[in-house]
Amino acid sequence: MTHPTDPVPFTSSYIKSREIPLGPTAIGGEGFLVVAGPCAIESYDQFSQTANAVAQAGAGALRGGIFKMRTKPEAFQGLGFDAFDIVRRVARETGLPMISEVTDPRQIQDMGDVLDAFQVGARNMHNFELLKELGRQPKPVLLKRGLSAYLDEWLAAAEYITREGNPGVIFCERGIRSFERATRNTLDLSAVPYLKERSHLPVLVDPSHGTGVRNLIAPMSLAAAAAGADGLLIEVHPEPAKAASDGHQALDFAMFQSTMTGLRRILSAVDRPLRTHRAGRA
Numbered sequence: 001m002t003h004p005t006d007p008v009p010f011t012s013s014y015i016k017s018r019e020i021p022l023g024p025t026a027i028g029g030e031g032f033l034v035v036a037g038p039c040a041i042e043s044y045d046q047f048s049q050t051a052n053a054v055a056q057a058g059a060g061a062l063r064g065g066i067f068k069m070r071t072k073p074e075a076f077q078g079l080g081f082d083a084f085d086i087v088r089r090v091a092r093e094t095g096l097p098m099i100s101e102v103t104d105p106r107q108i109q110d111m112g113d114v115l116d117a118f119q120v121g122a123r124n125m126h127n128f129e130l131l132k133e134l135g136r137q138p139k140p141v142l143l144k145r146g147l148s149a150y151l152d153e154w155l156a157a158a159e160y161i162t163r164e165g166n167p168g169v170i171f172c173e174r175g176i177r178s179f180e181r182a183t184r185n186t187l188d189l190s191a192v193p194y195l196k197e198r199s200h201l202p203v204l205v206d207p208s209h210g211t212g213v214r215n216l217i218a219p220m221s222l223a224a225a226a227a228g229a230d231g232l233l234i235e236v237h238p239e240p241a242k243a244a245s246d247g248h249q250a251l252d253f254a255m256f257q258s259t260m261t262g263l264r265r266i267l268s269a270v271d272r273p274l275r276t277h278r279a280g281r282a
């Protein structure tokens, strides 16, 4: 984007990546997609209320954990197969595409029936048999960065998928382990332009897991958009204090709305349209 008074035109606002279809919308290309929803699906009411609120505010796709990779075995592990009917109902009601994490190759067939894209969690980025199996599926794969993965290892993990014939890989930066303890992880926004120079695949940013701190999510969302990300993955919950997982980093509906208001300003400055529900279906 240039202005007549610019002494030198700014030419590197973002590098355009390949557009990957996602149900009725897409990730990559010119548009910017916000994927939002709870860390874990807990009930029909919780997921449906969240889905409607985020759609209203400008999200273009839904997230919601079905099988959760929790640190402790006694923690809530997700509703598992009991969530499938909830996902079908909410996806039908909202018309939004759905992304959720697959934790085991044995879930792929059934998950493929209810999802528009598979998510590979940070803990499974190095699970190459899972990646290869997803490479043989007809739906896109959102590949999170491993907890302490080098960028080159992450690029190689994506190749495990694409080499099997599935070109639809989307990177998602979700923070890495560092010495810093004030935030849950250290969000590496330099990964965005780095990956875009090295690959044609789209890059999303997850400021929820990337910071683990509710008040840091809006500023990091805006920074991600300015850095050239193709979208965001944000955790939202109707009552964060009561969430079964990751409540400390979940936005309530008002915070999500205000994040979207700020985001629209940045997107207009970098000349990128938001892929909203309606725009996505057009």
Ligand code: PEP
Pocket (backbone or CB within 6 Å): 039, 065, 069, 101, 120, 121, 122, 123, 144, 174, 209
């Ligand atoms: C998630 O997105 O719900 C999740 C578990 O993220 P990560 O794999 O990045 O920890």
Ligand code: MN
Pocket (backbone or CB within 6 Å): 039, 040, 209, 235, 245, 246
């Ligand atoms: Mn989570």
